[in-house]
Amino acid sequence: MNTTISMQSLINFFLAVVFAPLLIGLINRTKAWFAGRRGQPLFQLYYDLAKLARKGAVYSRTTGWLFRAGPAVGLAAAIVAAALVPFGGAPGLIRFDGDLVLFAYCFGLMRFLTVLGALDTGSSFEGMGASREVTFSALAEPAMFLALAALVRRTESLSLSGIYAGIDVEVWRTSPALLLLVIGTLVVVLLAENSRIPVDDPNTHLELTMIHEVMVLDHGGPDFGFILYGGAVKLWAMSALISGLIVPGHFGPWCGTLSGVLCMFVLAMVVGIIESVMARLRLLRVPQLLVGGAALSAVALMITLS
Amino acid sequence: MLGILTGIIILLASGFLALLIRGRRLWASYVGAGGVVAAAVLGVVSSARILSSGGVESLRLAWALPLGELHVSVDALSAVFLLAVFGMSGLSAVYGIEYLAPYGGRKPLGVSWFFFNLLAASMVMVLVARDAVLFLIAWETMSLASFFLVAFENERAEVREAAWTYLVATHLGTAFLLVMFALLGRAAGCFDFDRFGELKLLSGNMGSVLFILALVGFGTKAGFMPVHVWLPEAHPAAPSHVSALMSGVMIKTGIYGLVRVLTWAERPVWWWGYLMVAIGLTSGVFGVLFALAQHDLKRLLAYHSVENIGIIGTGIGVGLIGMSFDLPALVVLGFSGAFLHVINHAIFKGLLFLAAGAVLHETGTRNIERLGGLIKSMPWTGLAFFVGAAAICGLPPLNGFVSELLIYLGAFNGAKSMAALVAAPMLAVVVGLALIGGLAAACFAKAFGIVFQGEPRSEQAAHAHECVGLMRVPMLFLAIGCALIGLFGPWVVSVLAPAVECVSGLPLSSVAGQLATSMRPLTLVAGCGVVLIMLGAGFALVRWRLLRHRSVSTAVTWDCGYVRPTARMQYTASSFAQPLTALFSPVLRTARKAVAIDDVFPGHSELETHTPDVAGEFLFRPIFSGVGALFSRLLWLQQGRLQVYILYVAIALVTLLVWKTR
Numbered sequence: 005m006n007t008t009i010s011m012q013s014l015i016n017f018f019l020a021v022v023f024a025p026l027l028i029g030l031i032n033r034t035k036a037w038f039a040g041r042r043g044q045p046l047f048q049l050y051y052d053l054a055k056l057a058r059k060g061a062v063y064s065r066t067t068g069w070l071f072r073a074g075p076a077v078g079l080a081a082a083i084v085a086a087a088l089v090p091f092g093g094a095p096g097l098i099r100f101d102g103d104l105v106l107f108a109y110c111f112g113l114m115r116f117l118t119v120l121g122a123l124d125t126g127s128s129f130e131g132m133g134a135s136r137e138v139t140f141s142a143l144a145e146p147a148m149f150l151a152l153a154a155l156v157r158r159t160e161s162l163s164l165s166g167i168y169a170g171i172d173v174e175v176w177r178t179s180p181a182l183l184l185l186v187i188g189t190l191v192v193v194l195l196a197e198n199s200r201i202p203v204d205d206p207n208t209h210l211e212l213t214m215i216h217e218v219m220v221l222d223h224g225g226p227d228f229g230f231i232l233y234g235g236a237v238k239l240w241a242m243s244a245l246i247s248g249l250i251v252p253g254h255f256g257p258w259c260g261t262l263s264g265v266l267c268m269f270v271l272a273m274v275v276g277i278i279e280s281v282m283a284r285l286r287l288l289r290v291p292q293l294l295v296g297g298a299a300l301s302a303v304a305l306m307i308t309l310s
Numbered sequence: 311m312l313g314i315l316t317g318i319i320i321l322l323a324s325g326f327l328a329l330l331i332r333g334r335r336l337w338a339s340y341v342g343a344g345g346v347v348a349a350a351v352l353g354v355v356s357s358a359r360i361l362s363s364g365g366v367e368s369l370r371l372a373w374a375l376p377l378g379e380l381h382v383s384v385d386a387l388s389a390v391f392l393l394a395v396f397g398m399s400g401l402s403a404v405y406g407i408e409y410l411a412p413y414g415g416r417k418p419l420g421v422s423w424f425f426f427n428l429l430a431a432s433m434v435m436v437l438v439a440r441d442a443v444l445f446l447i448a449w450e451t452m453s454l455a456s457f458f459l460v461a462f463e464n465e466r467a468e469v470r471e472a473a474w475t476y477l478v479a480t481h482l483g484t485a486f487l488l489v490m491f492a493l494l495g496r497a498a499g500c501f502d503f504d505r506f507g508e509l510k511l512l513s514g515n516m517g518s519v520l521f522i523l524a525l526v527g528f529g530t531k532a533g534f535m536p537v538h539v540w541l542p543e544a545h546p547a548a549p550s551h552v553s554a555l556m557s558g559v560m561i562k563t564g565i566y567g568l569v570r571v572l573t574w575a576e577r578p579v580w581w582w583g584y585l586m587v588a589i590g591l592t593s594g595v596f597g598v599l600f601a602l603a604q605h606d607l608k609r610l611l612a613y614h615s616v617e618n619i620g621i622i623g624t625g626i627g628v629g630l631i632g633m634s635f636d637l638p639a640l641v642v643l644g645f646s647g648a649f650l651h652v653i654n655h656a657i658f659k660g661l662l663f664l665a666a667g668a669v670l671h672e673t674g675t676r677n678i679e680r681l682g683g684l685i686k687s688m689p690w691t692g693l694a695f696f697v698g699a700a701a702i703c704g705l706p707p708l709n710g711f712v713s714e715l716l717i718y719l720g721a722f723n724g725a726k727s728m729a730a731l732v733a734a735p736m737l738a739v740v741v742g743l744a745l746i747g748g749l750a751a752a753c754f755a756k757a758f759g760i761v762f763q764g765e766p767r768s769e770q771a772a773h774a775h776e777c778v779g780l781m782r783v784p785m786l787f788l789a790i791g792c793a794l795i796g797l798f799g800p801w802v803v804s805v806l807a808p809a810v811e812c813v814s815g816l817p818l819s820s821v822a823g824q825l826a827t828s829m830r831p832l833t834l835v836a837g838c839g840v841v842l843i844m845l846g847a848g849f850a851l852v853r854w855r856l857l858r859h860r861s862v863s864t865a866v867t868w869d870c871g872y873v874r875p876t877a878r879m880q881y882t883a884s885s886f887a888q889p890l891t892a893l894f895s896p897v898l899r900t901a902r903k904a905v906a907i908d909d910v911f912p913g914h915s916e917l918e919t920h921t922p923d924v925a926g927e928f929l930f931r932p933i934f935s936g937v938g939a940l941f942s943r944l945l946w947l948q949q950g951r952l953q954v955y956i957l958y959v960a961i962a963l964v965t966l967l968v969w970k971t972r
Binding site for chain 1: 682685686696700703704718723730737740741743745747748751754758759760763764765827828831834835841842843845847852861864865866867868877879880885886887893
């Protein structure tokens with residue numbers, strides 16, 4: 005590992021931290037374009053974050069220290085996860101064998117804190133959202149591990165950076181089915197974990213139908229800013245797993261990063277298109293979607309086993 | 311060695327002394343617990359010394375029994391388990407002083423302490439015994455002592471029922487062990503463990519038979535599915551410090567026994583590892599699923615013990631597969647993950663049971679649906695439970711993550727292997743652990759969120775107070791332990807190397823070499839943990855700076871503008887778990903009793919759900935009722951008349967005489 009590569013990793017990490025909110029803006033602009041609206045500005049989330057940082061806070065009387073600590077630690081977990089992801093052909097800022105487990109469990113920690121924050125309010129709505137969140141994530145987690153296990157098997161590497169360094173045009177040529185299936189699983193997991201349609205609708209207005217949004221109803225001010233920003237970083241980190249497969253890098257450091265960022269933007273637009281062309285599933289159907297997503301990777305694994 | 315034997319003597323002496331003390335005061339508790347603490351300090355120091363030196367210390371004495379001899383020894387494998395036993399015994403004893411205080415006037419506490427100390431002493435004896443006869447005596451003493459401890463509140467019918475279930479289960483398990491040791495003894499010509507090891511008696515078809523016997527016998531104590539049925543009965547019935555000790559360390563003696571037997575294997579047959587992985591994953595997934603469906607806090611924790619024993623079993627399975635296929639990475643990672651999880655589970659499950667006990671002590675109920683908001687009235691207990699819950703879910707930066715990471719690493723290492731025979735079970739391990747992790751997070755979000763957060767759901771919960779210092783201190787120690795192992799993972803794992811060497815049969819240098827490759831991940835995980843904590847603290851500081859001069863007010867929770875919210879409108883534990891329990895209803899078979907609302911104006915209505923244990927209900931109940939029916943056919947033998955019984959004795963004697971003189 006020479007210094008230029010670690011430099012690129014550092015730059016990639018800053019790109020993740022800086023451009024993450026832009027992905028949300030892109031998704032929303034795509035949805036607006038599909039609906040024939042002008043839509044909110046591309047940088048709306050940045051304005052929102054700036055506004056929230058300037059606000060005071062109103063807390064529910066029922067809540068305690070966990071409610072206040074949760075968003076800060078959750079954001080920290082998302083940033084640590086972002087530091088593990090390889091991007092644009094360069095390894096992640098931190099890399100070691102088994103970092104993919106830490107990657108998944110960082111989001112586990114973030115989710116655990118959000119769920120406990122929701123239950124801290126004693127609100128029935130938030131309890132309902134929390135209950136759905138833990139149900140879907142318990143199914144999404146094995147799906148993600150299956151997808152990563154298929155990649156581990158293909159590239160014979162145990163770290164995210166090693167896996168993505170091992171994905172190149174040659175892998176696409178020899179086992180395209182495997183990669184396509186894995187991408188399929190990762191897209192399902194991405195949509196479920198980041199509360200997008202068809203699992204959750206971030207724009208819904210009725211508390212009873214929300215999943216993620218309802219859990220953070222009682223958060224406000226800087227806390228809510230942390231949650232929104234943390235969600236954006238999570239979206240970036242998980243999308244990077246997909247873009248790393250689609251654009252395998254190896255174009256040299258700068259081209260790699262540039263193509264990676266472009267791929268991320270395209271991916272955000274694809275998410276926007278998915279959100280525009282389909283309605284969200286009935287809650288009872290979501291487990292079927294997640295198990296179906298896991299099944300894709302199970303098939304991919306069978307390909308590698310044979 | 312001397313320190314550990316002195317520890318046993320202190321435990322027994324203080325137990326007997328506590329038994330002699332009568333009266334209402336707590337002197338019996340002070341004597342009993344004092345003895346345990348003294349023995350614990352001595353034992354922890356000596357076993358840590360043996361573990362760090364990597365040596366083996368043993369002692370042989372002659373004794374008067376016709377079979378066996380008094381042969382005790384401590385090697386690294388014993389030392390790992392001894393650390394957990396001594397540590398947890400001392401901490402739960404300190405907690406027990408206050409916990410038992412309310413019973414002081416009504417019950418002879420000396421008896422309880424006698425059995426507590428006897429349990430601790432017999433567990434130590436089980437771990438150091440190197441002779442089958444001595445081992446079985448210690449094993450049986452352990453079972454009986456814990457039976458009497460479970461039956462502490464024997465005036466309650468359900469406690470008697472639970473203690474009875476435990477007694478039957480543990481003896482059925484012991485029966486398998488008796489057969490196993492008899493076979494081993496016949497093959498070796500003596501009952502010495504060292505001899506079993508030298509002869510490598512676990513090989514060939516006989517080895518597989520012995521392995522199955524050990525798996526059932528020790529698995530019953532450990533709580534593998536489906537022979538786990540006593541755990542969810544006995545743990546809620548026992549006093550909480552006893553639950554912590556039993557769930558934290560006593561069930562681990564089953565794991566110890568299994569691993570000890572495995573050290574006598576030449577080379578495990580390939581399907582042993584498969585079977586271990588299958589049993590481990592079944593226990594893990596089903597344990598956590600049944601935990602999700604429970605309303606009783608301590609019962610929920612008991613099912614989580616089944617889950618964690620499953621994770622430990624999975625780690626052992628990974629190690630076994632590694633041994634059969636000559637993959638040292640799997641051996642070292644699987645076994646070191648399993649051993650670390652033994653210690654970790656002792657810490658966080660002990661912590662959780664102690665915290666649940668504090669809740670029970672202060673509110674008088676274990677029913678999750680009647681609790682709520684306790685973190686405000688019991689901040690220390692709440693913090694302790696939170697740390698324990700996050701650790702048991704395997705969340706970074708706490709200790710549960712480190713041991714699960716080791717098992718994951720082993721499984722991923724196997725998954726990339728070209729041999730499909732290795733890769734397939736390892737992929738199952740990866741997916742199984744991920745599913746267990748997700749479900750455990752759901753279950754502990756429920757346990758912590760409903761019990762400690764929100765508003766109190768009953769009078770008892772509303773009037774709870776924080777428990778006293780003596781109960782708080784052990785919880786605090788254990789919570790700190792969770793964080794320390796999480797942050798000093800690499801160091802702890804390197805200490806475990808001699809124990810892995812013991813079971814794997816690999817030379818220490820190869821174990822250490824293999825562990826060295828996993829040092830980098832562990833060090834970086836610890837580093838990431840520190841970064842995570844610092845970043846979190848940094849963001850909290852930013853938040854504090856931002857809000858310092860601004861208006862921070864409080865209001866009611868958002869309720870859509872409803873005028874009169876009540877605590878009863880909160881989401882309940884059952885409703886929180888409902889999506890998952892509904893999804894897995896074919897396995898859980900929750901019984902549901904509801905009064906349907908069919909009026910235009912709904913009036914009184916009720917809903918009751920109960921999730922009986924699937925193995926108890928559909929496997930053991932039919933077997934036992936079948937056996938009962940079979941034996942009831944022999945009831946005509948029991949006439950109730952003395953003359954008939956004397957006739958039986960006479961017939962038996964004559965038959966024996968005829969048989970002998972034949």
